[in-house]
Amino acid sequence: MIAAANTRRRRLIMFAMVMLTIAAGLTSRRYPTWQPSWMAQYAGDTLWAMMVYWWLALLVPVARPTALAGWALVLSWAVEFSQLWHTPWLDGLRATTPGALVLGQGFLWSDLVCYTVGVLLAVLVDRAVLTFMRSSPNASP
Template identity: 45%
Template sequence: MKAARRWPIYLLILFFTLVLGLSSRVFSSSLPTWIAAYAGDTLWALLVFWLVGLLRPNWPSERVAAIALGFAFGIEISQLYQAPWLNAVRATTLGSLVLGHSFLWSDLVCYSVGILVGYLLERRELLSAKS
């Protein structure tokens, strides 16, 4: 698909994804266990997909997905490095949300699913203007 992304729609869906992701953390005790465990990471990766797509509106969906997946996996792998200065950043709210705390294989699956959802939505041409 070679189409420019509609940035107003992207901003709206980015905001909606952000609210859902934060809500999945805040209200985790009210959610079913498996949703509370995996929704936040899946939505975080979807948010990364939307951000890359928003920043690079003319990139094909495949490239956006590859860059978003590489970024998400890189962040997860960085959690294997536990330097004091980096843990201090992770101790902040924003640092925790962006960088996480400890490596989990299940997070890689969540990231893959989240980015796949974004990719499939784009491929359905729901979010792009035809060229």
């Protein structure tokens, strides 16, 4: 029973991380002048990969951060490499706001670096969350 409570608690935390990361990513794109130019250029892609990590952690809360990191990198990089593939229907999808946010618009090598940094940052935050959950009074033994 305690393990189930921790799973629910972790899912709630991961859902909050997804929402915070989406908000930060959209804000970074909407208000680029609020940031240094290098941050405005790379923050959205870095946060996008973090969001992928949080979604995976939400879906599989018992997975280890290293496994989640591997899958988040595979998914993020796959989406980036898919931008090299052009078909009318896929380009049409990418021309929409949701399609551009999820699938991107053009391949950039720098995005692969951003995705890697984003996933590594997510792992560090996730490990801190897990440490906090284990040390909190309601943690399972």
